[in-house]
Amino acid sequence: MTSPPTDTGGGAVESDADLSFDFGYAAPDAPPAPTDDDDPLLAGLTEPQREAVTHTEGPVIVVAGPGSGKTRVLTRRVAWLVAREGVAPWRILAITFTNKAADEMRERIAALLGDRDPTRGHSAAGVLVATFHSFCARMLRRYGPPERTPEFTIYDADDQKACMKRVIRARQLDPAQWKPRSVLGAISAAKNAMIDPEQFRSEAIGWRDRQIAELYAGYEEALRDYNALDFDDLLLYFVRLLESRPEVLAELRDRFRYVLVDEYQDTNRPQYRIANLLAGENGNLFVVGDPDQSIYRWRGADLRNILEFERDHPAAREIRLERNYRSSQAILRAAQHLIEHNEQRRPKTLHTENPPGEPLRWLRFRTDEEEAEAIAQEIEQRIEAGTRPSEIAVFYRANALSRRFEEALRKRWIRHVVIGSVPFWQRREVKDVLAFLRLLVNPDDTQALRRVFALTEGVGPATVRRLEELAASAGRSLLAVLLDPDAAARLRGRQRRAIAALRELFETLRALPPAPVRPVLETVLERTGYLEQLRGSDDPQEQARADNVAALLDGAAEFDEREPEGGIRGFLDRAALLSGTDEQAGDEEAVRLMTLHAAKGLEFDEVYIVGFDQRLLPLERDETGCDLEEERRLLYVGITRARHRVTLTSSLLRRTWGQERAAQPSRFLRELPDDVLERAGGAHAAVRGRCAPLTASPQEHDRWDGIDEPPEPPAARRRTRPNAGPVPNRARARLQALLAETRARTATAAEPAVGERVRHPVFGDGQVLRLQGSGPGRRAVIEFDRRGTKTLLLQYARLERLGS
């Protein structure tokens, strides 16, 4: 940073720095130099930001903290290249982390270039903005991957799992010991490290690794048979394509003269290869990122990519952006203080001219239910006070935590959307219907065919086995056998009719043109009766499924309109590549709920980070430790999403996966500076108000000491808790009362008998149909008068007995 410290910039929201938040370094990014001020593409940019936009030739790396304008600079740079440097849009490749980010960036580029419609416009339309995965898929479709045809199918986690399950079973391994998920995890790690089955085998140490190597090879073989690629393969096979076909590499290098990568800190090795192959050593590779925001190491993200950029590109220009435009001083200071606890990190300066802002708040509740209620209530007040719902976000470590908050918000009629969790395109009903389309594109997609068989009445395991035998002996694909009228002739009765009907359906579908997509889907639904069957059910869950199928039809219609040439193939690619976080929130004006991971790159006025408990954030799974530094970065990302307000919440008791557990606040609480953290407020009122103090024995003292808060210096404690008595005592007392109450609640009435009427606080009155299981897992199946039949865990459901 060479710019002199002068004034405080010109943004509307900015105010003079408050001296009480002196970070101890001098130079903020310089304000815009007056000279180029009239260029709208540079308007409002600081000097280093301008340099990042206009320094167009050669490798450039921007390393900068949150909210410093990295994404903004990248977007402007694309516009600059097109509008000022006269670069043809199709020579530019911009890589984002999610498809949603790609969509947004495309729109912003279009807006900067003055296009009306980003999909049709002139200049912006040619810029390729995509994630690595969609970019690779696209290129592989165009040039054809090694060992596959361009019609290959993209396998998602479900397909992978089903496939691996078969590989494991074929080898007659103990399914209890060989879990598809964990084997696939090992394989994925290998793929991210660019290790193929052979190498894996040769490097395997020990019996288990050798078995995994064997499964890896089997899995690869299966995918080859199915003409399928998994997510990791998209990257890998593209690398192989580039390495094995110099003419393709040359063509693409020539085409993509400018390669830009956002969120570079979370790229993995194959992605790194791709970027470097495309750009060449001194090519125009522009990467932006923040090592402190790297949160995907578990997925193969490799910090070396960003840390060693300059070694890889000796000619690289490094640009630092050190001014944060997003957050208040309090938020920024808390985040900085937190992240400085990471030992493996290079120090970075970051300051803001934004107002000091309110301190962060830590609230603590007795139960997770109260936590959710209180947050919902507060959100309601904030909205009434004028905050836009879409400017409020609730973040949690794991999707499982969203439920209580959803319920609490729904109860108050607060508009909200859950981002991620169960991606639309991965829902069973959606995948069922899409299986038919997959087969039309790729007849070798046997996994899809199995799905179709499973859906077909009259075709069970025996029939499938019979067809498989026929296929194997004739050396043909399963679908070929199905489509062969002679094959059906070998079956009898119901099976024969079912197979014949399926064959006719496929013949009809094949006669349809590949675009538009919607009519194809409609034919599938009509002929299989799938939608009707769902609609015909009185199970509300099935109705929801039916709605999803209907939404799929709408999605197809929309796709047809937007990409008339896309066809089934394009539609399926979208389905495979879009993730949960990509789904645009249907309700623009709604509170957003999402995981901390999904929050990356976003910004909100007010942020609630819930489930701020030890064991939850840092998430600790039994035995398997956690990557503490990465967990800390995750919290850092969460906090730095906020412009004005950050609230962290913990609960004394948390009910997760069927069991109640005492919880402690996150250890990270201690790492937030006291002068910008408010802990006294509502939390203690919430907890204290309802528990009578008890006295307890010294043994219990030891047991419960520390449950209140992680240890901290007494001085700090006194300051933040005005009327603190003997703390361990209070903590102990509180917990005693709570646990007693919980015990009482669960132990209350003896269990209801079959046929007895009961009342549930949420579902209302109902009748016990049957009881099953024993011990803590004992369940009752209850038919509720209004809410249908549900199975409830007795220890968990607060049932009131009403008698027979």
Place this chain on the structure above:
DNA sequence: CTAGACTCATTTTTT
């Protein structure tokens, strides 16, 4: 072949 009952494991984060 199907439907229903029952047991068991399962939950981190996602392109």
Place this chain on the structure above:
DNA sequence: ATGAGTCTAG
């Protein structure tokens, strides 16, 4: 709480 896998009866 939910889903997948297994077993049994029809």
